[in-house]
Amino acid sequence: MLTQAPKGTQDVLPRDSYRWQAVEQAMRDAAALYGYREIRTPMFEHTELFQRGVGDTTDVVQKEMYTFNDKGGRSITLKPEGTAGAARAFIEAHMFADPLPAKMYYVSAPAFRYERPQAGRLRQFHQHGVEVFGAKDATVDAEVIALAMDVLKRCGLGGLRLAINSIGCPNCRAAYHDKLKAWLKPLLPSLCKTCGERYERNPLRILDCKEDADKLTDAPAMLDSLCDDCKAHFDKLRANLDAMGIAYTVDPRIVRGLDYYTKTVFEIITDAPEGSLTVCGGGRYDGLVSELGGPETCGIGFGMGVERLLMVQDAAGVTPPAPRLYDAFVCTLGDKARLEGLKLVTELRQSGVKADLDHAARSLKAQFKYADKMGAQYVLTLADDEIAKGVVKLRDMEKSEETEIPRSEITDLMKSRL
RNA sequence: GUGGGUAUGGCUCAGUUGGUUAGAGCGCUAGGUUGUGGCCCUGGAGACCGUGGGUUCGAGUCCCACUACUCACCCCA
Numbered sequence: 001m002l003t004q005a006p007k008g009t010q011d012v013l014p015r016d017s018y019r020w021q022a023v024e025q026a027m028r029d030a031a032a033l034y035g036y037r038e039i040r041t042p043m044f045e046h047t048e049l050f051q052r053g054v055g056d057t058t059d060v061v062q063k064e065m066y067t068f069n070d071k072g073g074r075s076i077t078l079k080p081e082g083t084a085g086a087a088r089a090f091i092e093a094h095m096f097a098d099p100l101p102a103k104m105y106y107v108s109a110p111a112f113r114y115e116r117p118q119a120g121r122l123r124q125f126h127q128h129g130v131e132v133f134g135a136k137d138a139t140v141d142a143e144v145i146a147l148a149m150d151v152l153k154r155c156g157l158g159g160l161r162l163a164i165n166s167i168g169c170p171n172c173r174a175a176y177h178d179k180l181k182a183w184l185k186p187l188l189p190s191l192c193k194t195c196g197e198r199y200e201r202n203p204l205r206i207l208d209c210k211e212d213a214d215k216l217t218d219a220p221a222m223l224d225s226l227c228d229d230c231k232a233h234f235d236k237l238r239a240n241l242d243a244m245g246i247a248y249t250v251d252p253r254i255v256r257g258l259d260y261y262t263k264t265v266f267e268i269i270t271d272a273p274e275g276s277l278t279v280c281g282g283g284r285y286d287g288l289v290s291e292l293g294g295p296e297t298c299g300i301g302f303g304m305g306v307e308r309l310l311m312v313q314d315a316a317g318v319t320p321p322a323p324r325l326y327d328a329f330v331c332t333l334g335d336k337a338r339l340e341g342l343k344l345v346t347e348l349r350q351s352g353v354k355a356d357l358d359h360a361a362r363s364l365k366a367q368f369k370y371a372d373k374m375g376a377q378y379v380l381t382l383a384d385d386e387i388a389k390g391v392v393k394l395r396d397m398e399k400s401e402e403t404e405i406p407r408s409e410i411t412d413l414m415k416s417r418l
Numbered sequence: 419g420u421g422g423g424u425a426u427g428g429c430u431c432a433g434u435u436g437g438u439u440a441g442a443g444c445g446c447u448a449g450g451u452u453g454u455g456g457c458c459c460u461g462g463a464g465a466c467c468g469u470g471g472g473u474u475c476g477a478g479u480c481c482c483a484c485u486a487c488u489c490a491c492c493c494c495a
Contacts (some may be wrong), residue, residue, distance in 0.1 A: 059493050305495030372455035
C-alpha cells in the first residue's frame with residue numbers, strides 16, 4: 001500500500017518522460033503558430049465554480065468530483081476539467097477589457113475525477129487544451145478544431161475522425177427538448193433504465209445511448225430544430241472547415257456531458273478494433289462567462305486527453321523513439337585515468353556533447369556493457385597507455401570500429417559528429 | 419455506482435489427484451577474456467506464493483472474507 005500509487009494515478013517514469021515532453025512540445029509549437037499564449041490555473045478551485053460552470057445536473061459534478069473542506073471551512077474541488085478555471089481567470093483578471101479575442105492554451109494540466117479506472121480513464125489525468133473568449137464568428141470554431149487536428153498530426157496521428165454537431169442555444173434547445181420528448185414518449189417503456197432517468201433530466205443525452213441506438217435512428221435531430229442564428233453559425237463552420245481542407249462528419253449524436261456547451265460541439269475519435277476512444281472533445285460555451293458573473297462573452301475551446309493521446313500513439317505504432325541518452329561514454333582503467341576521464345566528461349559536456357562515465361566503479365568490461373545498454377553512440381577509452389601517448393581511443397559502437405584520436409582534438413571531433 | 423477476470427523473484431509465466439529444499443526464460447550482477455559491448459558458456463543475488471482466517475498430519479494448490487490490479491458498463495479526456 002505504502003509503495004503503491006493511489007488508485008487511478010500513475011507515475012511518468014524517467015524512461016517515458018520524453019514522450020510527454022514531445023506531445024507537450026507539439027501543443028506549444030502549434031499554439032504559438034495560431035497566436036495562443038499559455039495560461040496556468042490552480043489545480044483546485046471553489047466547488048461552486050464547477051457547480052455553476054460545469055453544471056449541477058452533470059455526472060461529472062454530481063458523482064465524480066474530488067471535493068473536500070479545507071482548514072478554513074471552504075469547500076474546495078480538484079478541477080475536473082479545464083474550462084471553468086480558465087473562464088474564472090478571464091473574469092478575475094478583467095481580460096474582457098483587453099483586446100479580444102483572448103486566446104490561451106494549457107499543457108498537461110492535471111484534472112481529477114473520482115471514477116473506476118479503466119483503459120484510458122484515470123482519476124488523475126492530464127489535458128492539453130485551448131480556450132478562446134470573445135470571438136463569436138465561426139472562423140474561430142474552425143480554428144480551434146484545426147489547432148486540435150494540427151497538434152494530433154504533430155504527434156503522428158493524422159487519420160483520426162472528426163465529428164461535429166450543433167446543440168443549439170438555450171432558445172432553440174428548449175423547443176427541441178419538447179419535440180424530442182414527445183417523440184420519445186411512446187418508446188419510453190422499451191428504453192434502457194438510464195435512458196428512462198435521462199428523459200426528464202436531460203433528454204438530449206438519450207441520443208448518446210449505445211444500447212438503444214437502433215431504436216433512435218429516426219429521432220428528430222437537434223440539427224433540424226436549430227434557430228436561424230444557430231443554423232447559420234453551423235453552416236458557416238462547415239464552410240470554414242471545407243475551406244481549410246479539414247475532413248469531418250456531422251454526427252447528430254454528439255451531445256457532450258458538460259452543461260455549458262452551446263452551438264458547436266465536436267469530438268476527435270479513434271476507431272480502434274477494441275472500441276473507439278475520444279481523444280479530444282470541445283465546443284462553444286457562449287453562456288459560461290456570464291453564468292459565472294462576468295460580462296456577456298462567448299467562448300470556445302477543447303480538451304485533449306494526454307494519456308489517451310499517448311495510448312493512441314502506441315496503438316497506431318507511431319510511438320517516437322527515445323532520444324539518445326549519451327553521445328559519448330567514457331571508460332577508464334585505473335585511478336589516474338579515472339581522474340582524466342572525469343576531466344574529459346566535463347569538457348565534453350561544456351561543449352554540448354551528452355557524456356558520462358561509470359559511477360559504479362566497475363570493470364572495464366562492465367563499463368562497456370553499460371555503455372552499450374545505455375545506447376551510447378561512442379565509447380572513449382582512457383588508461384595509462386593512452387594518457388602517456390596523449391590520445392583517447394574512440395570506438396564507434398554501431399560499426400565496432402576503434403581509432404586513436406589525439407586528446408586535444410577529441411572534444412571538437414565529438415562535437416562535429418553530433 | 420454495476421458486472422466480469424486476475425493475483426507465484428524486477429518482468430512473462432510453470433507448479434500434476436494437496437506431500438518434504440517453489441522452478442524456468444528474460445532482466446540484474448560477477449566471471450570465462452587480469453584493456454573492450456552485442457552472441458555463447460558458468461556462477462550469484464533476488465519469492466513472507468496479494469492479505470487474513472478456515473479445512474487438513476500437511477496448503478502455492480481446497481473453502482471463506484478482504485484488498486489490490488485489470489477489463490467492460492455508466493460517464494468522459
